[in-house]
Amino acid sequence: MSIQPGVGYTFTSSSQGTNLNIEKPWAPWTTYATTEDPGHPFKIVNVQIVTSGGSQVVRYQVQSGTLNNLVPVLDDHASGTTVKLDRVTSGVPNPPTAQLDPAQYNGTTKTSYIYLRAGPKPSAPFDYPFNDVSNERYPAVGGYNGESTPDTDIFSYLKIGSIAVDSISAPTVFTVTQFVNGSLWADRIKLGTETARYYYARI
Amino acid sequence: MGDIIGGVTGYSTWATLRQAAGTNNPDTPPLVTGDYNREYPSGNYFLKTTEGNGLIRTGGFFRPGAGFTLLKSNPESVGIFYCGGFVEPDNETILDKAVSMTDGSFDIEPEAFTDGQYVGTDPKLPFTGVELFDFLT
Numbered sequence: 334m335s336i337q338p339g340v341g342y343t344f345t346s347s348s349q350g351t352n353l354n355i356e357k358p359w360a361p362w363t364t365y366a367t368t369e370d371p372g373h374p375f376k377i378v379n380v381q382i383v384t385s386g387g388s389q390v391v392r393y394q395v396q397s398g399t400l401n402n403l404v405p406v407l408d409d410h411a412s413g414t415t416v417k418l419d420r421v422t423s424g425v426p427n428p429p430t431a432q433l434d435p436a437q438y439n440g441t442t443k444t445s446y447i448y449l450r451a452g453p454k455p456s457a458p459f460d461y462p463f464n465d466v467s468n469e470r471y472p473a474v475g476g477y478n479g480e481s482t483p484d485t486d487i488f489s490y491l492k493i494g495s496i497a498v499d500s501i502s503a504p505t506v507f508t509v510t511q512f513v514n515g516s517l518w519a520d521r522i523k524l525g526t527e528t529a530r531y532y533y534a535r536i
Numbered sequence: 537m538g539d540i541i542g543g544v545t546g547y548s549t550w551a552t553l554r555q556a557a558g559t560n561n562p563d564t565p566p567l568v569t570g571d572y573n574r575e576y577p578s579g580n581y582f583l584k585t586t587e588g589n590g591l592i593r594t595g596g597f598f599r600p601g602a603g604f605t606l607l608k609s610n611p612e613s614v615g616i617f618y619c620g621g622f623v624e625p626d627n628e629t630i631l632d633k634a635v636s637m638t639d640g641s642f643d644i645e646p647e648a649f650t651d652g653q654y655v656g657t658d659p660k661l662p663f664t665g666v667e668l669f670d671f672l673t
Contacts, residue, residue: 401572459570520551523568524590525578525672532550 374398374516375474377447377494377509379430389503391433391445391496394426395474399516400451403464405472407431415473417466435501437476444497445476449513452488453521453529461489461521486523489531554591557583557669558603561662576672580662583669593623602626604635606655606663615659616652619644633667 345352372378375398382389397404397419406415409429416429437445451462452470463470474493482490493513498504515535523529556576568575576582583604584590594601602621609616619630632643638660647653665671 453573454570457570459568459573459575461570461573519572521573522551522554522591523575524556524582524584525576527590529575530589534550 372396373514375449375493375513377496377511380496380507380509382504382507385432389505391498391504391507392430393433393447393496393509394428394430395447395493397428400449400472401462401518403451403462403472405449405451405474406466407474415466418474431475433476433496437478438498438501439478439480440501442480442497443499443501444480444495445478446480446482446492447474447494447496448477448482449474449491449493449517450488451519461519484528484531486529489519489521489529491517491519491531491533550591553594554589555594555601556590556672557585557592557666558601559583559663560603560605560607578672580664580671582672583666584672586668586670592626594621604663604666606635606637606659606661607652608659608661613658615655615657617642617644617648617655618652619648622649630666630668635663635667636665637661637663 343354345354374396376396378394378396380391380393382391384390392410395407395418397417399405404417404419406417407429408414408431409416410432411425411430418428420429421427433445439446449472451472453459453461454463454465454470462472465471470487476496477490482492484490491513494509494511497508497510499506513535517533517535519531519533521529521531551572551574555574559581561580563579564581565577565579567577576584585592592602602619602623605618605620607616607618608614617635619627622630627649630644631646634641634643637655640656640659642653642655645653
């Protein structure tokens with residue numbers, strides 16, 4: 334076995350043998366402040382401003398994750414249907430791509446809040462969330478204009494991030510903020526006639 | 537000892553470790569349940585805490601939920617009261633708190649957590665309230 338010269342160290346030879354000189358034992362540490370957020374479940378990605386129907390619109394994707402082992406769906410603008418975040422289909426952009434409509438922005442903050450919504454099965458057994466992907470209670474990710482969208486007995490709303498723009502009608506720049514960075518387990522508890530409460534744990 | 541969080545059935549997070557307090561009052565209404573979902577019906581069977589989110593610690597997935605039981609033995613008609621399933625510091629918190637019955641009240645004593653607390657003869661059941669708790673509405 335032999336060691337070849339490389340970055341950070343050199344060899345010197347003399348009559349008494351060969352010396353290994355380590356001049357730079359470690360590469361400089363990369364600071365987290367300048368490191369891009371790594372990929373993770375429910376990360377809002379590939380946000381872009383495109384021209385659609387003569388208007389500038391924002392489109393985005395969300396990396397796949399799970400809520401109680403269910404992969405949520407996203408409104409796919411290309412197909413006009415809801416598609417699971419883990420779709421892998423040849424010839425289409427994966428994961429599905431959503432498009433923000435003006436109604437999905439808060440007029441004051443010019444921000445669309447990206448929520449994960451889910452609801453319980455309406456009949457016994459009352460599993461939460463409902464695992465019928467064709468039902469609106471199945472976990473779904475989408476843009477909402479409410480900075481704080483309250484939970485109801487039917488739906489839980491968990492804000493996973495937001496997309497802010499400079500102009501709702503003609504956006505030119507955007508800012509993405511991420512609040513959730515992992516898959517989730519959640520429980521639904523309802524006391525009497527009080528509105529149901531939802532408790533989450535990140536996994 | 538660990539508790540199971542994130543199981544594939546039952547409850548996965550908060551509902552594993554927190555519940556409403558139960559009672560043995562009659563006419564128990566059915567719970568509405570499913571995986572990761574539990575609805576406590578209104579009435580005088582379940583109690584919520586007057587402070588906080590209404591739930592109390594259960595001590596874990598495999599342990600029974602906490603609750604209050606008032607029994608009336610026959611033929612002696614002796615009333616015995618039990619507090620079961622409470623964990624620290626909740627059992628200390630509810631010590632000395634008042635329990636009201638149809639015809640009177642008593643304060644919770646340490647025996648309620650062990651062998652049962654004697655609450656007199658011929659108590660009028662059911663009990664109607666516990667200090668620091670409210671029946672679900």
